[in-house]
Amino acid sequence: xxxxxxxxxxxxxxxxxxxxxxxxxxxxxxxxxxxxxxxxxxxxxxxxxxxxxxxxxxxxxxxxxxxxxxxxxxxxxxxxxxxxxxxxxxxxxxxxxxxxxxxxxxxxxxxxxxxxxxxxxxxxxxxxxxxxxxxxxxxxxxxxxxxxxxxxxxxxxxxxxxxxxxxxxxxxxxxxxxxxxxxxxxxxxxxxxxxxxxxxxxxxxxxxxxxxxxxxxxxxxxxxxxxxxxxxxxxxxxxxxxxxxxxxxxxxxxxxxxxxxxxxxxxxxxxxxxxxxxxxxxxxxxxxxx
Numbered sequence: 001x002x003x004x005x006x007x008x009x010x011x012x013x014x015x016x017x018x019x020x021x022x023x024x025x026x027x028x029x030x031x032x033x034x035x036x037x038x039x040x041x042x043x044x045x046x047x048x049x050x051x052x053x054x055x056x057x058x059x060x061x062x063x064x065x066x067x068x069x070x071x072x073x074x075x076x077x078x079x080x081x082x083x084x085x086x087x088x089x090x091x092x093x094x095x096x097x098x099x100x101x102x103x104x105x106x107x108x109x110x111x112x113x114x115x116x117x118x119x120x121x122x123x124x125x126x127x128x129x130x131x132x133x134x135x136x137x138x139x140x141x142x143x144x145x146x147x148x149x150x151x152x153x154x155x156x157x158x159x160x161x162x163x164x165x166x167x168x169x170x171x172x173x174x175x176x177x178x179x180x181x182x183x184x185x186x187x188x189x190x191x192x193x194x195x196x197x198x199x200x201x202x203x204x205x206x207x208x209x210x211x212x213x214x215x216x217x218x219x220x221x222x223x224x225x226x227x228x229x230x231x232x233x234x235x236x237x238x239x240x241x242x243x244x245x246x247x248x249x250x251x252x253x254x255x256x257x258x259x260x261x262x263x264x265x266x267x268x269x270x271x272x273x274x275x276x277x278x279x280x281x282x283x284x285x286x287x288x289x290x
Contacts, residue, residue, distance in 0.1 A: 002272065002273070002290060003272070003276070003288060003290065004272050005211065005263070005267045005272045005275040005276055005279070006209075006210075006211070006267075008272075008276050008279070008287065008288045008289070009210045009211060009279065010210075011288055012178075012181075012283065012286070012287050012288060013174055013177065013178060013210060015066070015286070016065045016066050016177055016178075016181055016286075017065070017066070017174075017177060018062075018064050018065075018066060018068065022066075022068065026068065026071075026125070027055070027059045027064070027068075027071055028055075030071055030073075030121070030125075030127050031053055031055050031059075031071065031073050031127075034053050034073050034075065034119075034127060034129055035052070035053045037101065037102065038050040038053065038075055038098075038101065041101035042077070042101065044080070046081070047081050047083060047086065048077060048081075048083045048086070048087075048094075048097065049077065049078055049080045049081060049083065050075065050076075050077055051076045051077060051078040051134065052076050053073050053074065053075050053076065054073070054074045054076065054154075054155060055071070055072070055073060055074075056072040056073060056074045056130070056154050056158070057070075057071075057072035057192065057193070058072070058180075058192060058196075059071050059072065060072075060158050061158060061161050061162070061165075061173060061176070061196065062165075062173045063173050063176040063177055063180065063192075063196060064177075065177050065180050065181060065184075068125060069125055069126070070118075070125065070126050070127070070128055071125070071126075071127045071128070072116075072127075072128050072130065073127055073128070073129050073130070074130050074132060074140070074154060074155075075098065075129050075130065075131045075132065076132055076133075076134050076140065077131060077132065077133050077134070078133075078134055079133065079134070083133070084133050084141075087133075088149075089147075090147055091141075091143035091144065091147055091148060091149050092143065092146075092147045094131065094133075094143060095112060095114075095115075095116075095117065095131055095143045096112060098117050098129070098131045099111075099112045099117045102117070102119060114143070114144075114145030115130060115142055115143050115144065115145050116128040116129055116130045116131075117129040117131065130142060131143070132152070135151070138153050138155045138156050139151055139152075139153050139233070140152050140153065140154070150233075151233050152231060152233050152234070153231035153232055153233050154231060156230070156231045156232065157193075157197075157229065157230045157231035160200075160230040160231075161196060161197075161200055161230070164200040165200075168203055168205065168206040169206065169207070169208070171206045171207065171208055171213065172199060172200060172203070172206060174210065175199060175206065175210065175213045175214065175217065176195070176196050176199050178210060178213075178214060178283065179195055179199060179214070179217065180192065180195065181283050181284050181286075182214075182256060182282055182283050182284070183195055184284065185282075185283060185284035185285075186252050186256075187248075187252070189245065189248060189249040189252055190249060191237070191240060193237065194227070194237040194238065194240075197227045197229075197230060197237055198217075198221050198224045198225065198227055199217060199221075200230075201224050201227045202216075202217060202220045202221055202223075202224045203216070203217075203220075211260070211263065211264060211267065211279070212264070214256075214260055214282070215257070215260040215261060215263075215264055218253050218254075218256040218257035218260050219257045221253050222250050222253050222254070225238050225241075225246075225249070225250070226238045256282055259278050259281060259282050260278075260279075260282060262274075262278055263275045263278035263279050263282070266278065273289070276288070276289045277289060
């Protein structure tokens with residue numbers, strides 16, 4: 001028997017959600033490996049003592065989607081032994097020193113990406129390690145890629161998202177996972193953090209209907225493009241959208257809204273084949289239509 005639209009959406013969401021095994025044996029295990037490596041390279045007696053690591057990004061918010069590629073880890077260094085004074089005018093030296101700590105380790109390849117150290121694993125995937133100095137009150141100094149520093153409060157932003165997810169009946173994280181598949185299927189116009197924050201801001205209430213949540217998001221999101229950083233450090237999160245890419249992003253939302261509305265209408269009259277066809281266009285070729 002062919003799946004209903006709701007059944008197809010539920011299967012699609014299940015297939016893109018990280019499994020318990022992946023959460024523990026891949027995500028948590030790789031974060032723990034970062035801790036082991038950095039504790040060994042930068043013990044408390046070091047002139048650059050490592051403090052702790054925190055999962056960041058999609059892995060921390062439970063919005064990561066399969067197939068999993070990268071995991072973000074915040075590597076926090078303390079100012080013990082006056083470490084900050086040695087690097088306050090030269091964040092490049094700081095990040096390259098963290099990069100050198102991985103020389104000769106088990107990773108297949110290690111690179112530096114301006115603000116993070118990327119560690120590739122032999123069995124696939126990678127971890128982006130963002131080394132930061134703690135400045136207290138959940139505020140951190142992060143290399144800006146040019147030798148200076150920017151300030152960030154990702155743990156504050158994570159807590160804010162978790163609070164919104166709870167307020168919305170824990171329906172926010174699943175919706176964001178679906179939105180990431182839409183974004184991936186349509187030129188990745190939105191950065192992940194921006195997309196998550198738009199979704200967390202747009203809803204006052206959110207039910208368990210994934211189709212309804214997606215349709216409402218696509219309708220309302222254009223009014224929330226210029227959301228600000230919930231961590232309170234970066235201002236508007238839409239600054240990366242140029243005068244060319246911003247209209248394209250808004251048009252992508254309008255097109256998705258029109259298709260979602262048609263899909264909802266088709267489902268309402270029992271035309272699940274047409275509804276699933278439209279959701280497949282919206283969410284990508286892995287959406288089930290049988």
